[in-house]
Amino acid sequence: MRRHRTPIFHFILRSVKNPATADEILQDAWLRMIQGAREFQRASRFTTWAYTVARNLCIDHARKAVHRRHPSLDQARDDDGATLGDGVAANDPGADRNAIGHQLQRSLVVAIESLPGDQREVFVLREYSNMSFKEIADVVGAPENTVKSRMRYALERLQSSLVEYEDYARTLG
Amino acid sequence: MDCETCNDLLLDLHYDELDVARAAEVRAHLEGCNDCRAASEGLGRTRVLASKLSLPDAPVHSATVMAALTSTSPVTAAVSGRVSAVIPIERAREARSVGWLQRVGELAMRRQVAMVAISLLMVGLGLRYLPFRSPTQSVTTEMSQPEVIPATELAPTPAPAPTPTAAPGFANSMRSRAPVARPMAPAEGRAQAQAARAQNLDALRGADLGSGSASDSVGSSSRGGRSAGSGPSDGLGRSSRLGQAEAPVAAAAAPAPSAAAAPGSYGGFAQVPADEERQLQAAMPPAPAPAPSSWSSARSSAESASSRGDLANAIANYQRALALDPPAAERQAIALALHRALNSAGRGEEANRIRAQYLTPAADPAALAGQVPSSVPRTQTGAGMAQPSAPRPAATRPARRSINNVQTDLNQSAY
Numbered sequence: 241m242r243r244h245r246t247p248i249f250h251f252i253l254r255s256v257k258n259p260a261t262a263d264e265i266l267q268d269a270w271l272r273m274i275q276g277a278r279e280f281q282r283a284s285r286f287t288t289w290a291y292t293v294a295r296n297l298c299i300d301h302a303r304k305a306v307h308r309r310h311p312s313l314d315q316a317r318d319d320d321g322a323t324l325g326d327g328v329a330a331n332d333p334g335a336d337r338n339a340i341g342h343q344l345q346r347s348l349v350v351a352i353e354s355l356p357g358d359q360r361e362v363f364v365l366r367e368y369s370n371m372s373f374k375e376i377a378d379v380v381g382a383p384e385n386t387v388k389s390r391m392r393y394a395l396e397r398l399q400s401s402l403v404e405y406e407d408y409a410r411t412l413g
Numbered sequence: 414m415d416c417e418t419c420n421d422l423l424l425d426l427h428y429d430e431l432d433v434a435r436a437a438e439v440r441a442h443l444e445g446c447n448d449c450r451a452a453s454e455g456l457g458r459t460r461v462l463a464s465k466l467s468l469p470d471a472p473v474h475s476a477t478v479m480a481a482l483t484s485t486s487p488v489t490a491a492v493s494g495r496v497s498a499v500i501p502i503e504r505a506r507e508a509r510s511v512g513w514l515q516r517v518g519e520l521a522m523r524r525q526v527a528m529v530a531i532s533l534l535m536v537g538l539g540l541r542y543l544p545f546r547s548p549t550q551s552v553t554t555e556m557s558q559p560e561v562i563p564a565t566e567l568a569p570t571p572a573p574a575p576t577p578t579a580a581p582g583f584a585n586s587m588r589s590r591a592p593v594a595r596p597m598a599p600a601e602g603r604a605q606a607q608a609a610r611a612q613n614l615d616a617l618r619g620a621d622l623g624s625g626s627a628s629d630s631v632g633s634s635s636r637g638g639r640s641a642g643s644g645p646s647d648g649l650g651r652s653s654r655l656g657q658a659e660a661p662v663a664a665a666a667a668p669a670p671s672a673a674a675a676p677g678s679y680g681g682f683a684q685v686p687a688d689e690e691r692q693l694q695a696a697m698p699p700a701p702a703p704a705p706s707s708w709s710s711a712r713s714s715a716e717s718a719s720s721r722g723d724l725a726n727a728i729a730n731y732q733r734a735l736a737l738d739p740p741a742a743e744r745q746a747i748a749l750a751l752h753r754a755l756n757s758a759g760r761g762e763e764a765n766r767i768r769a770q771y772l773t774p775a776a777d778p779a780a781l782a783g784q785v786p787s788s789v790p791r792t793q794t795g796a797g798m799a800q801p802s803a804p805r806p807a808a809t810r811p812a813r814r815s816i817n818n819v820q821t822d823l824n825q826s827a828y
Contacts, residue, residue, distance in 0.1 A: 249471035259469070267475040274481045341465065348466045367463050372430060388424055395424075399459040409458040412465070 244287065247369040248294050254364045255298040257353055265301060269294045284378070287371065291379045295361065344405055351401035359394035362387055414442040419449045427456055708737035712747055719750070724758040735771070748772055 248269065253262040272293050273280075280289055352360060361380060365371045373391070377384040402409075419442045425431045426439050443450045474482070715730030731751035739747060748771035755764035 245471040246468055250468045253469065263472045266471060267478050270474060270478045271481055274478070344462065344465055345467060348463065352463075352466075363463075366428065367460070368466075368468060373424075373428075391424055395456055395459050398463065399455055402459065402462050405462050406458055409461045412461050 244290055248290060250368055251291065251361070251364050252294055252298055254352055254360060255295075255357075256301055261301065265294070265297045269297055272297070285375065287369075288375050288378050291365065291369065291371070295379060340405075340408055344402075344408070347402060347405065351398050354401065355394050355397055358382075359390045359397070362390040363394040363398070366391055414438050416442075416446055416449050419443065419446065420452060423449075423453050423456055426453070427460060708734040708739040708743070708747070711737060712739075712743075712750075715747075715750065715754075719754060724754050728754045728758060728760075744771060 245266075249262060249266050252265050252269070253259060256262050256265060269290070273290060276293070280286070352363065355363060358380070362376055365376045365379065366373065371379070373384050373387050377387045380387065382390075419439055422431060422435065422439050426436055431439065443453055711730045711734035715727045715734060718724075718726035718730060728751060731747055731754060734747050735744060735751065748767055752764045752767045752772060755761070755767065
């Protein structure tokens with residue numbers, strides 16, 4: 241659980257876009273997994289099962305919050321212009337030391353959250369949870385080729401969104 | 414590799430999901446294709462930027478989650494050998510205890526095992542329901558021998574009070590069950606067999622002669638081969654048909670039936686269970702009046718009937734007397750009397766048959782002595798007796814004087 245805690249939380253956070261809500265959903269997901277341990281089939285991977293539970297909770301939350309408005313991560317909380325996304329990456333020491341890096345963090349969050357939901361979840365699972373395309377296909381219930389297409393579209397969107405950081409990326413790469 | 418294929422495989426290349434050979438092909442194509450290389454570099458830069466996103470630390474477990482974890486005493490078990498899962502201790506123990514059961518269950522559910530089990534079951538059922546055969550009793554013997562028990566043999570003594578309203582269907586079904594009996598004493602002598610046949614014939618004759626429609630039965634049988642008609646004699650008629658069709662065959666096949674000597678053994682046939690015996694007796698038609706058991710008494714009865722003018726009764730008694738194997742001289746006299754009675758009754762065709770069978774010089778009394786028991790019982794009416802026996806060569810034996818005398822007398826009476 242400790243091993244999957246951070247990636248799952250990040251997956252939930254990128255889905256619900258609110259750290260507090262993501263925390264609630266994560267705790268609920270743990271409870272579901274503990275209570276549903278008897279139903280867990282050894283034929284499937286625990287990773288796939290855990291992300292499926294978390295994804296279903298995110299979908300339920302999104303359905304309940306259709307008529308509610310939540311502040312976006314890039315929405316300014318106050319007059320200083322700080323956003324929720326700033327808080328998310330606050331623990332990264334490099335974000336404080338490097339202004340470009342700090343700005344990149346914000347831009348990345350905005351770009352990822354601006355992705356369509358099906359592309360976003362595929363991108364997060366592939367890029368940050370290090371799941372294979374086949375496992376992602378099992379989690380989202382779509383064919384593997386569809387997952388790859390969504391991933392390709394997500395990368396192209398991010399590339400166009402982060403075009404201002406291409407030179408920076410070349411220095412890093 | 415073309416650009417389209419390379420473009421499709423770029424993702425797999427960047428995320429290391431291509432095998433070595435395929436990845437080498439894609440890299441070789443990228444070396445010579447600027448467009449594809451530019452696309453690949455763009456994906457690479459985006460991935461580099463995305464990797465710079467710092468993942469937030471997940472919050473610690475809430476009190477509720479911790480309570481759930483401690484209450485279920487979770488243990489960490491390897492799942493798929495790579496990740497760990499939270500599985501309660503109870504479930505782990507249960508999984509260990511039922512593991513061998515699951516393996517046995519999976520083995521039993523395989524298709525091959527199911528087919529073998531079904532085959533063994535079918536073989537077992539076949540062995541279970543096959544009838545037991547003794548070494549001395551072969552299948553061919555059972556199939557070739559007519560295992561028919563006459564209705565009269567199944568009831569060796571006249572039933573004291575049979576049910577007159579016994580359903581004919583039930584009676585037929587019981588008759589159909591009669592052939593299950595098996596011969597059990599094949600070593601008995603031929604004399605006993607003939608005596609038993611004679612007793613069977615007595616019963617069969619009695620079944621017809623004892624009924625009120627005896628003359629009708631004899632007449633109709635001689636004319637059309639049909640048995641007695643309807644009404645009260647219907648049951649007797651059915652019994653007569655049964656005896657006509659089955660009794661001689663069964664008697665000839667069974668070497669030593671001794672009906673009277675062995676009560677309960679049914680004349681040498683295997684013993685029928687008591688309840689089945691009661692059912693058979695109940696299904697039998699009412700027993701006829703006891704008939705004379707010797708040829709002399711039959712002859713005297715025929716003569717008395719003839720003196721009363723009862724030609725039908727006289728003819729029947731004469732036929733029965735002939736069937737009871739009288740001495741040769743007496744057979745001629747009885748045959749002559751029968752011939753006269755048939756002529757008097759206007760049944761010239763049957764009279765001619767009697768004449769040809771018993772009263773011609775070619776009819777050897779010695780040969781007839783051996784033919785009568787086997788040929789006569791084939792009918793209890795006049796139909797079977799009217800059938801001429803096989804022609805015998807006249808030169809084999811000289812004609813006897815008594816036959817010549819009878820022939821002369823016969824010619825005088827007939828013409």
